[in-house]
Amino acid sequence: MEAGRIAATQLPRTHVLGRWARAAGRVARFIAHDPALLTAHVLLGVLVLLALLGNVFWSHDPNTADLNLALHSPSASHPMGTDSLGRDVFARFNQGARISLIIGAIVVVAGALLGGAIGVLAGTFGGWTDNLLMRCMDSLLAFPPLILAMAVTVGLGVGLKTATLGVILTTIPFYARLCRSDVLRVRSLSFVEAANALGARRGWIMLRHIVPHLTSTLLIQSAAVFGYAILSIAALGFVGLGAQVPTPEWGSMITDGLNNVLTGGWWIGVFPGVGVLLGVTATSIVADRARDIFDPRGEYLRF
Amino acid sequence: MGKLVLNRIAGALAAVFGASILSFVFLRLFPGDPARLVVGPLATQEQIDAVSHQMGLDKPLWTQYWRYVWGFLRGDWGYSFGSGQNVTTLMGDRIPPSLELGLFAFLGAFVVAVVLALVATYQRRPIVDGTVRTISFLGLGTPPFWLGLLLLLLFFVHFGWLPGPEGRLSAATIAPPHHTGLYTIDALIAGQWGTLWDAIRHLILPAFALGFAPFAYLVRLLRANLLDVSREPFLLVVRSKGVSRWASFTRHALPNAFLPTLTASGLILAQLIAGSVLVEKVFNWPGVGQLVVDSILRKDFAVVETFILLSALSYVVVNALVDFLYGAIDPRVRAWSPPV
Numbered sequence: 001m002e003a004g005r006i007a008a009t010q011l012p013r014t015h016v017l018g019r020w021a022r023a024a025g026r027v028a029r030f031i032a033h034d035p036a037l038l039t040a041h042v043l044l045g046v047l048v049l050l051a052l053l054g055n056v057f058w059s060h061d062p063n064t065a066d067l068n069l070a071l072h073s074p075s076a077s078h079p080m081g082t083d084s085l086g087r088d089v090f091a092r093f094n095q096g097a098r099i100s101l102i103i104g105a106i107v108v109v110a111g112a113l114l115g116g117a118i119g120v121l122a123g124t125f126g127g128w129t130d131n132l133l134m135r136c137m138d139s140l141l142a143f144p145p146l147i148l149a150m151a152v153t154v155g156l157g158v159g160l161k162t163a164t165l166g167v168i169l170t171t172i173p174f175y176a177r178l179c180r181s182d183v184l185r186v187r188s189l190s191f192v193e194a195a196n197a198l199g200a201r202r203g204w205i206m207l208r209h210i211v212p213h214l215t216s217t218l219l220i221q222s223a224a225v226f227g228y229a230i231l232s233i234a235a236l237g238f239v240g241l242g243a244q245v246p247t248p249e250w251g252s253m254i255t256d257g258l259n260n261v262l263t264g265g266w267w268i269g270v271f272p273g274v275g276v277l278l279g280v281t282a283t284s285i286v287a288d289r290a291r292d293i294f295d296p297r298g299e300y301l302r303f
Numbered sequence: 304m305g306k307l308v309l310n311r312i313a314g315a316l317a318a319v320f321g322a323s324i325l326s327f328v329f330l331r332l333f334p335g336d337p338a339r340l341v342v343g344p345l346a347t348q349e350q351i352d353a354v355s356h357q358m359g360l361d362k363p364l365w366t367q368y369w370r371y372v373w374g375f376l377r378g379d380w381g382y383s384f385g386s387g388q389n390v391t392t393l394m395g396d397r398i399p400p401s402l403e404l405g406l407f408a409f410l411g412a413f414v415v416a417v418v419l420a421l422v423a424t425y426q427r428r429p430i431v432d433g434t435v436r437t438i439s440f441l442g443l444g445t446p447p448f449w450l451g452l453l454l455l456l457l458f459f460v461h462f463g464w465l466p467g468p469e470g471r472l473s474a475a476t477i478a479p480p481h482h483t484g485l486y487t488i489d490a491l492i493a494g495q496w497g498t499l500w501d502a503i504r505h506l507i508l509p510a511f512a513l514g515f516a517p518f519a520y521l522v523r524l525l526r527a528n529l530l531d532v533s534r535e536p537f538l539l540v541v542r543s544k545g546v547s548r549w550a551s552f553t554r555h556a557l558p559n560a561f562l563p564t565l566t567a568s569g570l571i572l573a574q575l576i577a578g579s580v581l582v583e584k585v586f587n588w589p590g591v592g593q594l595v596v597d598s599i600l601r602k603d604f605a606v607v608e609t610f611i612l613l614s615a616l617s618y619v620v621v622n623a624l625v626d627f628l629y630g631a632i633d634p635r636v637r638a639w640s641p642p643v
Contacts, residue, residue: 138314139321142615146577150599151329151607231446235581238448239596254449258585261468266456273449281444288440 040285043278047097054094062091062248071265081267083253084260092248093271099249100230100279103164107229108222110168115175116218122176123183124206134180137173145170146235153241160233160249163242167232171225178221179214186213216294223287227280234276250276311626315619322615323375323608327368330604358384375612381605385598390605394591394613399484400471401583401590405575406485407506408514416518417557420525424533425552435522442519447578451512451585458508466505468587476501509586513578517571524567528560535559562633569622576614 031037055062060078069086072078080089122133140148149166156162186192187210195205236242237251245252250272257269355361359370374381380390423435459467466473471486479489479498487506490499532538533556541551580592587593591610598606 135317135321138318139325142318142322142618143326143611144573144576144580144614144618146580147595147599147607147611147614150596151326151611154599154602155329227444231444234446235448235577238446238581239584240600251446254446254452258448258452261452261455261460264460266460269449269452270456273446273452276446276449277441277444279444281440284443285440 034289036285037289040282040289043282044286047275047279047282048101050094051098051101054091054097058088058091058094060088060091062087062095063246064088071260071263073265074267080271081265083256083268084263084265087248089253089267089271092253093250093275095248096250096253096272097275097279099160099243099247100233100275103160103167103233104226104229104279104283106164107167107171108226111171111175111225112218112222114168115172116179116214118172119176119179120183120206120211120214123180123187124202124210130180133176137176140169140173143170146232149232149236150239150241153236158241158244160243160247163233163236166236167229170232171228174225175218175221178217182214182217183210186210220287220290220294223283223290227283227287230276230279230283234272308626311623315623319612319615319619323372323612324368326608326611327371330602330608331364331367371608375609380609383598383603383606385601385603385606390609393594393606394609395484397589397591397594400588401579401592403471403485403487404506404509404513404583404588404590405579407487407510408578409517409571409575411510412514412518412521416521416525420522420529420560421552421557423522423526424529425549432526435526439519439523439526442515442522445515445519446581447512447516448581448585450515451509451582454508454512455585465508468585469505470587470589471505472498472501473505509582509588512585513575513582516578517574520567520571520574521564524564525560528563529556532556532559562629565625565628565632568625569618572618572621 031041064087066086069078069082070084072082072086074081078088078090080093083089083092118133118137122130149163149170152166152169153159153162156165192205192209195209200208233242233249234251234254237249238255240252240255243249243252253272254269257265257272260268352361359367362370371381378391380394382388383390383393386393419435419438423432426432455467458465472478476498479486479493479495482489482492486502487499490496490502529552533552538551538556541555542548546554576592579588579590580596582588583590583592584596595607595610597603598610
């Protein structure tokens with residue numbers, strides 16, 4: 001027994017890495033065999049690349065205005081044209097991709113942590129804690145999400161940061177409800193009962209035995225929330241509540257495009273919208289497939 | 304069943320009550336004094352105090368909350384801080400245009416979704432099915448305001464077939480006599496065919512932009528449900544009795560597939576509200592969505608609070624109605640008594 005343990009810890013490190021590599025290979029093969037999933041990943045990959053490397057290989061600055069270049073239609077030197085101030089729309093598009101993807105990630109992580117914590121607390125403790133927390137979540141759900149996010153943004157002072165906070169707040173009840181119902185399911189399983197019988201404290205059971213079971217729920221929900229966050233931030237930017245004027249954010253770029261509808265500058269508003277469309281569609285495909293794989297009965301909320 | 308219904312109603316009321324407290328607290332926590340907004344930047348401190356006394360802003364928070372809830376229940380929704388108008392009349396002016404837009408968007412979305420879902424599941428051809436699935440994915444990812452922009456560029460700027468962002472009617476058209484506030488119905492009642500046509504032409508683009516997301520959602524849901532139902536044994540019985548495949552789909556599978564879409568109606572309603580806030584801005588539609596956005600920007604509590612309570616109420620009422628409808632439509636729900 002003792003010898004076996006020593007042998008296990010002294011296994012060469014490469015062995016573990018090899019296992020990881022094989023797992024990654026399995027995932028890659030799985031994705032490659034599913035055309036929809038492959039398309040979604042390629043699209044997301046392109047957006048991530050543009051966001052990361054856009055300002056490296058594309059030398060135009062997103063905020064340099066040059067009125068001599070105003071309202072040029074797409075061409076080789078400006079693949080997405082220029083806006084009414086002569087700024088390069090492609091450079092702004094890349095910057096917008098960066099903003100949207102980063103905010104999407106922040107919303108997903110913060111919403112999962114806060115909502116997950118509320119759901120786990122409500123589910124494990126039950127009783128009046130559960131009742132109080134869940135009534136709060138129901139009240140949040142009764143708000144139209146966009147109006148809630150807008151009110152929070154205005155209340156805290158208009159800007160990208162407060163808009164992000166507003167969107168995070170609207171995602172919390174979705175996470176909380178899902179996690180709670182998962183906790184209720186897991187809580188009644190026999191291994192939790194066993195841990196309880198062995199004298200484990202409730203906090204320990206919660207962290208060690210229940211939380212790990214929420215992983216797939218959280219992952220699936222997070223994919224859906226990521227798309228929702230991109231869409232909501234763009235919506236807030238569109239009504240002037242997200243990014244402020246010079247910031248190249250997709251939603252506010254669409255507003256700019258709307259102001260140029262009559263002058264015929266279609267490229268100003270159309271391209272950023274394509275960015276939102278591709279980002280959200282790709283993540284919702286990923287979320288949908290993940291749901292099919294992990295949860296054939298379909299209990300997860302769809303945005 | 305009775306206990307379940309009571310529980311349901313209590314839960315719904317609790318949610319509305321919570322929403323009213325939350326919205327009240329949120330909006331009061333805002334920095335910035337609404338009284339100052341009303342009197343303008345040049346007013347003296349005495350004027351500000353007088354206005355805030357008149358608006359009840361100097362009272363303790365719980366008194367203010369009580370006045371707000373009691374006033375709401377009596378139909379006295381206070382006065383807009385920004386324009387000084389009565390909120391009840393303001394809402395009365397702004398809700399019908401939004402309602403008309405929402406109704407058209409929903410009806411269009413529903414009809415097209417049913418047809419497409421039927422075609423996709425009836426034909427069982429991968430190409431048709433794949434197309435419908437792709438459209439439904441794209442629909443959920445399309446920002447409604449961007450779709451509105453796209454439609455304007457195509458059908459107004461490029462082709463010139465449909466009117467641009469000029470609201471509900473052309474400048475030359477006079478609004479029909481007021482009955483319901485929905486111009487299409489009012490024009491029908493008055494028999495003004497020209498006005499009706501003009502109103503419909505103005506509705507097409509915004510309704511499309513607003514209805515696309517609910518359509519995508521519905522078509523996905525209906526398709527999945529139709530596939531589920533079509534595997535049920537009772538459909539085999541129906542077919543073996545000699546009913547044609549088409550009739551078995553439309554008469555027997557479709558009604559069953561509708562049930563889960565009823566449950567989803569709360570979500571669809573939420574999508575319509577959120578969408579209309581944005582789409583109205585694109586098309587200069589004089590609806591409640593534009594009013595709310597402007598009010599939020601101006602910190603006009605009275606309007607925003609009323610809107611939040613109204614939408615929370617409608618959300619809760621819709622969901623409760625759906626539960627009752629379920630019992631009325633589906634005999635299985637009625638027969639099943641829950642083990643409470």
